[in-house]
Amino acid sequence: MISYEVQQFGTQLAKTERETPRPEGRQVLLRVLATGVCHTDIHIWQGGYDLGGGEQLSMAARGISPPLTLGHEIVGEVLATGPHAETVSLGRRYLIYPWIGCGTCKVCLRETEQVCTSPRYLGIMQPGGYSDHVLVPDSRYLIDIGDMPAEQAAPYACSGLTVYSALRKINPAVLAEEPVVIFGAGGLGLMAITLLDVLGGAGAVVVETDATRREAAVAAGAIAAIDPLVPDFADQVKNAAGGNVWAVLDCVGAAQTVQASLDLLVKGGQFIQVGLLGGRIQIPTPVMPLRSISYHGSFAGSLPELQDLMTLVGQRPPLAIPTCCRPLETASAALNDLEHGRVVGRLILQPHQHQSSLES
Numbered sequence: 480m481i482s483y484e485v486q487q488f489g490t491q492l493a494k495t496e497r498e499t500p501r502p503e504g505r506q507v508l509l510r511v512l513a514t515g516v517c518h519t520d521i522h523i524w525q526g527g528y529d530l531g532g533g534e535q536l537s538m539a540a541r542g543i544s545p546p547l548t549l550g551h552e553i554v555g556e557v558l559a560t561g562p563h564a565e566t567v568s569l570g571r572r573y574l575i576y577p578w579i580g581c582g583t584c585k586v587c588l589r590e591t592e593q594v595c596t597s598p599r600y601l602g603i604m605q606p607g608g609y610s611d612h613v614l615v616p617d618s619r620y621l622i623d624i625g626d627m628p629a630e631q632a633a634p635y636a637c638s639g640l641t642v643y644s645a646l647r648k649i650n651p652a653v654l655a656e657e658p659v660v661i662f663g664a665g666g667l668g669l670m671a672i673t674l675l676d677v678l679g680g681a682g683a684v685v686v687e688t689d690a691t692r693r694e695a696a697v698a699a700g701a702i703a704a705i706d707p708l709v710p711d712f713a714d715q716v717k718n719a720a721g722g723n724v725w726a727v728l729d730c731v732g733a734a735q736t737v738q739a740s741l742d743l744l745v746k747g748g749q750f751i752q753v754g755l756l757g758g759r760i761q762i763p764t765p766v767m768p769l770r771s772i773s774y775h776g777s778f779a780g781s782l783p784e785l786q787d788l789m790t791l792v793g794q795r796p797p798l799a800i801p802t803c804c805r806p807l808e809t810a811s812a813a814l815n816d817l818e819h820g821r822v823v824g825r826l827i828l829q830p831h832q833h834q835s836s837l838e839s
């Protein structure tokens with residue numbers, strides 16, 4: 480099997496060839512059909528998160544060290560199963576749930592394994608989809624995608640699930656009646672706009688510095704897309720949101736976007752952060768109870784949430800966000816393009832030999 484690995488943080492990915500693993504026990508071996516390129520891949524590739532104030536949260540401190548095969552938004556076709564694997568069919572195409580936990584702790588048993596403190600995430604702790612094959616520890620992590628194109632299904636494993644889980648944390652009455660303010664119109668933000676529509680939300684007001692992305696946000700269905708650098712920014716956002724801002728979803732996670740989000744909220748408002756760009760803010764402590772605002776960090780989502788999401792988008796397909804498919808061997812260039820803001824929508828890597836079967 481051919482993989483593109485991080486062998487040293489911050490350097491070009493290296494092509495490696497290893498023996499294709501044989502599935503044992505409950506494991507399933509899949510041929511990779513499509514893998515989404517996510518911002519998290521850049522953080523891992525670079526070796527850490529910016530905590531602000533000159534501090535870094537290093538991957539090494541989280542127990543993550545090279546060699547690493549990135550890629551956690553994976554669709555594959557089942558090639559072989561271990562003797563104890565259940566309920567999958569050879570040759571069928573599945574979306575893989577990558578946020579795998581230890582399987583035995585309380586949070587795993589409560590089916591919230593994305594927040595397990597001993598994670599085994601695919602594409603982060605275990606080899607992921609920047610490869611032509613991937614080994615999944617258990618068939619329970621596979622979700623049949625029916626006839627959905629692989630490149631369309633793949634991003635639901637991270638960007639789709641992340642914003643779905645975040646939007647579900649908003650008071651349902653607020654979601655139905657009030658536009659949600661979304662910071663950032665990259666892969667996450669665009670996905671949030673389209674999923675808000677599928678969830679019966681009142682709409683999205685997007686905040687984005689880049690003019691091309693603002694256009695993409697409006698094309699994806701946003702009520703308005705506002706440049707945060709205009710002088711009357713807060714007034715423009717509040718007007719577009721109908722007077723008050725009840726809920727903000729931050730898909731950027733920079734100090735400026737978090738601060739701006741908290742400042743925009745009306746009394747009783749909710750702030751949900753999924754972006755991880757980096758920085759730090761100061762919060763005067765009495766403000767939280769006095770304004771009765773909530774600050775909710777949200778990471779990926781649970782396996783039941785991904786199953787719900789795939790059922791939902793199967794029944795009510797959202798507007799497709801722009802997707803660009805590239806051969807797997809261009810993985811390093813893809814990471815560079817995403818890092819430097821040269822991507823609108825979602826980048827998908829596909830192992831070369833399978834392109835023809837996908838087009839048919």
Ligand SMILES: [Zn+2]
Nearest residue numbers: 581584587595
């Ligand atoms: Zn666990």
Ligand SMILES: [Zn+2]
Nearest residue numbers: 517519637638
């Ligand atoms: Zn991701």
